[in-house]
Amino acid sequence: MASSKTAAGKKRITINDIAQMAGTSKTTVSFYLNGKTDRMSEETQKRIRLAIDETGYQPSPLARGMNAKQSNxxxxxxxxxxxxxxxxxxxxxxxxxxxxxxxxxxxxxxxxxxxxxxxxxxxxxxxxxxxxxxxxxxxxxxxxxxxxxxxxxxxxxxxxxxxxxxxxxTDNYESSYQAVDQCIHKGYERFIVVTAEPGLISSRIERFSGFVDALEAHGLGFSQFILENDRVDPEALKAYLAEQIDGETPTLVFAPNCWALPDIYRACKDFYPLMPDRVGLLGFDNTEWAEVASPSVSVVVQPxxxxxxxxxxxxxxxxxxxxxxxxxxxxxxxxxxxxxxx
The missing domain is CATH 3.40.50.2300 (Response regulator)
Known part of the structure; x- marks a missing residue:
């Protein structure tokens, strides 16, 4: 059987090539590569070892994994x-x-x-x-x-x-609670959470619970916008925010899903001039751009x-x-x- 070639045209040595050079079967070479040599003669092992040394053969980790008890x-x-x-x-x-x-x-x-x-x-x-x-x-x-x-x-x-x-x-509940509590003390009076359905994922449940509990501790309520099917509908979100934010009452938007924060941030574009005094935004992670965005974004950072x-x-x-x-x-x-x- 002819050996396959790489994209550059260089011959790629296969297990079949090693078997032919060693004068043995592909199965025997596979046993050798996976350390199953108890019933293999020293002479056969030597021939296989020499063929590998001469060709610089590198067995595929995927192929080895399918035959070995442990693939690493x-x-x-x-x-x-x-x-x-x-x-x-x-x-x-x-x-x-x-x-x-x-x-x-x-x-x-x-x-x-x-x-x-x-x-x-x-x-x-x-x-x-x-x-x-x-x-x-x-x-x-x-x-x-x-x-x-x-x-x-x-x-x-x-x-x-x-x-x-x-x-x-991470400590999703405690970090959300503390961050929102600090925002309350900073002077925000109304609160909006833009979130995906929690489902059974603990991070979503805990972040939402931390948000709610921090507000309840101060006797405050909130409104929420649900991200259907874990997707952000920018136009629907923009319309919702326009209805909820009056431009006068200090309002915080909490975005607990890190994957949604970029789209939520863009949906808040009309409110950038009102940040941070009358409109605030608090999210999770996205540190690669949160610090350099204008305005820069406040985020809870996970290690x-x-x-x-x-x-x-x-x-x-x-x-x-x-x-x-x-x-x-x-x-x-x-x-x-x-x-x-x-």
Missing amino acids: LIGVIIGDITNTFSNLIVKGIESVIDDEGYRMLVCSSNFDKKNELAYIDRLLAIGVDGFIVQPTAQFREVSKSILDAGKQLVFIDSKLYDHASSWVK AHEEGEVAAKVLLDQIRQKGEVDPHQVLDCSVLWGATTL
């Missing part, structure tokens, strides 16, 4: 890989698993359950050793595929309340890189069945105050 591959499913928060999570995971001899395959679900299911099926077929997942609201039924396959799973950025699982998240690091440590601990790392961890947030709030 981690499946990572992120809601939206385009934002800095997600990138920092991925970098945090990478910083831990690289030192442990693991590699990761990263997928972006776009917070779509169908995408999640498709990626899980493919990653299971490849033979990843475990998963780190930023879940959608419907992830409980999807995660069953992972657990039924006997793979380890760690949720990041959230947990599902009715699902016994391992997770790494994304640390979240990735801790999630990787939890998953590797479970894969190795050591039980040395706490499978439930909560990390502290901070607040980056910008020009959109007093």
Whole structure:
């Protein structure tokens, strides 16, 4: 069988080439690569080793993972890989698993359950050793595929309340409560929350609860705009804000979903001249542009890189069945105050 070639036209050595050079079968070479040499003669091992040394053959980690009990591959499913928060999570995971001899395959679900299911099926077929997942609201039924396959799973950025699982998240309730409470003390009198349906995702439930409880502690109410199907309708939101904001009463818009903040910020464009005295905006993350936007945006900041690091440590601990790392961890947030709030 002829060897395949790379895009540059250079011959790429395959396992078939090694088998032919060593005068043995592809299965025998596969056994050698996966350390199954108990019943293999020294002479056969020597021929295979020489063929690999002469060609510089590098076995595909994907192909090895499908044949080996352990692939040293981690499946990572992120809601939206385009934002800095997600990138920092991925970098945090990478910083831990690289030192442990693991590699990761990263997928972006776009917070779509169908995408999640498709990626899980493919990653299971490849033979990843475990998963780190930023879940959608419907992830409980999807995660069953992972657990039924006997793979380890760690949720990041959230947990599902009715699902016994391992997770790494931030203090969403406390950070939301404290940030909103500070805005109340700064002088805001009316409050609007622009949010996706909480579903079963703990981060959404906790941020919304922190917002509500902070207002109730001061005897204040609020109005809300629901983002249907986890999407921002800019024109509908602009119309809603125009109805709710009178331009005189100091009003705070709270945007607890980091993926929605850019669109919400743009929908507030007509109110930029009123910021921060009569209109305020408080969101989550998006630090890549929040500081340089004009006006700069006040955001609660999650320690994304640390979240990735801790999630990787939890998953590797479970894969190795050591039980040395706490499978439930909560990390502290901070607040980056910008020009959109007093």
